Structure formats: C-alpha cells, structure tokens
Ligand SMILES: NC(=O)C1=CN([C@@H]2O[C@H](COP(=O)(O)OP(=O)(O)OC[C@H]3O[C@@H](n4cnc5c(N)ncnc54)[C@H](OP(=O)(O)O)[C@@H]3O)[C@@H](O)[C@H]2O)C=CC1
C-alpha cells in the first residue's frame with residue numbers, strides 16, 4: 033500500500049524527537065492520489081533520541097545525489113557521519129560539520145541509521161556486504177537504508193546480509209535528479225522493514241517531498257526501474273522529435289514550447305529541451321546510469337516475460353551513446369547518438 037508523507041510516522045523511543053526542536057517545515061503535500069489523508073504533526077527532531085543524545089546518521093556515497101542529500105541532513109541539524117570511496121568528496125561536508133569515518137563498516141558501527149547512495153548494483157553490494165562494508169559494522173537496533181537504484185535481486189541480497197546481523201533494512205531509491213536532491217524535493221520509493229521506514233520518515237522528509245511505502249523488499253527497486261524505463265524511452269523519443277523537427281525546417285525551440293503547452297508536456301522536456309537544442313548536456317543524471325536502469329528494467333521485464341520493445345530500442349541508443357564517450361554527460365546527450373546516425 034502506498035503511503036505519502038502525510039502518513040503520521042510512529043517514531044520508536046530510540047529516535048523519538050525532542051519537542052524543543054523543529055526541522056525546517058516543508059508544506060504538507062497535496063498529492064491527488066494520497067492514500068492516507070490524516071495529517072502528520074509537523075516533523076520534529078528525528079536527530080535526537082529519548083535521552084536527548086543525537087541520533088547518528090551515516091551517509092555512504094557522495095556523488096551527484098549523495099552530496100546534496102547529506103548536505104540537507106547536516107543543514108537540518110542532524111549528526112551526520114560520511115564516507116566515500118574518493119575521500120576528497122567528503123571534505124565539503126566535513127567543513128559543513130559532518131564527521132568522517134574511513135570505511136563503510138565504521139560508519140555503520142558508529143551510526144544508528146546509515147544511508148547509502150551508490151552508483152550501481154555492484155557498488156551497492158560491495159559497500160553494503162564487501163570487505164569493510166556496512167554489514168561488518170552494523171548490528172541489532174541499527175538500520176541500513178539503500179537509496180541507490182539497483183535491481184530487485186541485489187536489493188534482496190543486501191537485505192539478507194543486513195538482516196543476518198540483526199539490523200533492519202529499507203530500500204528507498206529516489207525519483208528526482210540533482211536539483212530536486214539539492215532542494216529536498218526527492219520522491220522516495222521505499223520497501224522493507226516498516227519500523228525502519230517509520231523511524232527514518234522524518235529524515236526522508238528533509239531530503240524529499242514525498243515518500244511511498246511499497247511493502248516487501250524489491251517493490252521499491254522495481255517501481256524505480258519501471259519509472260526510469262519510461263523516462264529513458266521518453267528522452268529517446270523526444271530526441272528523435274527534436275532532430276526531425278530541425279530536418280524538416282522547423283525550429284526545435286518552438287517544438288519545445290509547443291510540447292510544453294499540450295498534453296504531452298513534462299517537466300523533463302521543459303528542463304532539458306532548451307539546452308539540448310544548443311547541444312549542451314550539463315550532467316544531472318549521468319547517461320551511464322540511465323543505460324544501467326534500462327538494462328535492469330529489461331531484466332525485470334524478462335523475469336515476468338513482459339515484452340518491452342520500446343525500452344529495448346531506447347537501451348540500444350544509450351549503449352551507442354556510451355560508445356561515443358558520453359557516459360558521464362547528462363542522459364539527454366543520447367540525442368547525439370541519433371545525430372551521428374544522420
Ligand atoms: N543523478 C541523478 O539524477 C539520479 C541518480 N539516481 C541513482 O542514484 C545513484 C547515484 O547516482 P549519482 O549520485 O548520480 O552517481 P555518481 O556517479 O555521481 O556517484 C556514484 C557514487 O557511487 C560511488 N561508487 C561507485 N563505484 C563504487 C565502488 N565500486 N565502490 C564504492 N563506491 C563506489 C562513487 O564513489 P566515488 O566518488 O569514489 O567515485 C559515488 O559516491 C545511482 O544508482 C543512480 O542511478 C537516482 C535518481 C537520480
């Protein structure tokens with residue numbers, strides 16, 4: 033069952049808030065598809081325990097998404113401890129007040145809840161379960177929240193390793209890119225331990241604008257892959273349209289405006305269109321990650337014998353774009369793969 037942020041979270045005693053402190057309030061959402069309609073009290077301080085000591089929040093993986101997410105937690109007054117494979121990416125957060133530990137294991141051992149925002153299934157698994165990974169340090173009473181985009185099997189594997197230590201696990205991939213991460217406007221697609229979901233809800237509300245609890249581990253990963261499968265195909269189709277419009281003598285910037293007025297308007301087209309027509313692709317969502325998500329979504333479809341010819345064609349286009357050295361560009365650079373075919 034889906035739950036959005038207006039669901040009143042039950043905060044266990046171990047993370048119960050100190051009444052004197054308030055997180056910066058965001059408007060309670062008015063999602064039209066809201067499932068629970070009763071309103072939560074203003075989210076207050078999840079960063080203190082019943083005894084008044086700070087709840088320690090770990091953050092592993094400080095890339096495009098992890099950095100602003102951790103930053104928002106620090107700015108909200110949380111006691112944050114960071115680790116990243118490339119240590120230099122921790123420095124800006126340390127100057128904002130974050131603590132540092134030299135391994136995922138030590139972060140998970142020190143913190144009450146640890147978030148992980150890693151590139152792909154391999155890195156998510158390694159950081160969670162590899163040598164000096166989080167599972168080596170975590171234990172009963174603690175929680176691990178993986179916000180990376182991975183496949184269902186990887187998420188279940190991480191869940192198994194974490195749960196074997198006595199800790200709780202929540203998968204919570206996010207919809208929303210660099211700017212929503214900076215603005216605390218992400219959408220969390222969570223599944224796993226409901227008590228951990230309730231515990232971290234105030235933290236999710238600092239980083240995001242809405243959250244869904246989707247039940248068993250795997251449902252969050254699957255939801256994220258379906259969303260990104262659609263997104264990847266939409267961007268590929270948009271790219272074809274931009275190129276076709278120019279070829280037949282139209283102004284692609286006008287096409288962007290026309291689309292923005294009609295039924296197929298989408299924030300993504302409005303945001304990316306003007307730079308795409310100038311062949312500019314400032315990275316928000318790396319193309320390599322979009323191709324990873326399409327690959328994983330195709331695997332998901334295969335697992336239930338679902339035919340996905342559009343996504344399969346889009347995936348081929350992103351693969352071509354990668355061979356042109358566009359992996360670290362924004363995924364909107366997929367248009368370059370089509371231009372090269374002209
Ligand atoms: N960017 C976006 O718009 C969005 C991304 N996502 C998803 O979020 C996740 C992170 O994305 P994003 O922040 O953009 O990605 P980045 O590529 O910017 O960051 C990836 C992070 O993973 C770390 N990492 C990669 N490989 C390893 C490894 N083998 N061992 C340890 N750490 C590793 C990197 O460490 P290092 O710094 O050392 O390289 C870095 O911290 C991905 O799963 C992506 O699909 C979801 C929604 C939006």
Ligand SMILES: O=CC(=O)O
Nearest residue numbers: 206207208209317
């Ligand atoms: O995963 C990418 C996003 O924009 O969402």
